[in-house]
Amino acid sequence: MILEINDITKSFGAVDVLKGVSMSVDSAQCYGLVGDNGAGKSTLLKVLSGVHHPDSGEIRLEDRVVDFNAEIGARLAGIEMIFQDLALCDDLDATANIFMGREQRKSTVGRFGFLDHEGMKKQTEEVLASLGTDLPADQRVRTLSGGQRQLVAVARALEFQPKLLLMDEPTAALSVDKVGVLLELIERLKARGVAIILVSHRFTDLIQVCDKVGVLVHGKIVDEFEVAGHSVDNLTTRIVRRMSGLDLDGEE
Ligand SMILES: Nc1ncnc2c1ncn2[C@@H]1O[C@H](COP(=O)(O)OP(=O)(O)O)[C@@H](O)[C@H]1O
């Protein structure tokens, strides 16, 4: 397993948000996480990306217990997160967004060398091309469409060559015709061996790209299942029932 978590809890003050969450995801797999607003989905992803420290429980990455506050940063360990609001700088272009905080310099004078604008632009064009888009590397992010901004956020995450990519509601900012592009992108990342955790309210899309789905209700995973061999309709019904607290026969 790339990632395995056991009995993770997290409270904010008196509010118990995660009440013992366990799950796992393997390389080249996509784990879909669904649940109502306030269920704790974003909190769980933030625990995995080191934004929040869990109160208890264990995170194992490639069979090693990790503690992102004390030991190593999640990014160094190979975990990247694409936040719900994308967190891009609108006044900068794609290249500057991708290399922010890790600008590359021409090597001659060490870290005081001149910025290697050409090199960074070329790498940006390459990573965008690998995502199947020809959007210009030097256009301000403000002027891009929702789908193009999403691609810039994904490109930035990919430049770190993550083993695990966390995507928090990536379809929320997309028009319906752009959702297909994102789903294709997820398939490509899986083909490269990247493990993905995808949070989405679009159950049909989620079922299409995910190998496993977990239903989070009030900070607990109440149901988890493999997607293979089931119809989209059956699984959608199952998710909706679980989210409203019913068992699989529709009983409370
Ligand atoms: N930094 C925080 N401080 C206090 N409460 C928080 C914080 N982040 C999230 N919460 C609370 O935790 C609960 C779960 O939030 P969240 O993880 O964003 O849910 P979801 O992403 O499933 O909608 C909500 O009640 C929210 O108000």
Ligand SMILES: [Mg+2]
């Ligand atoms: Mg959220």
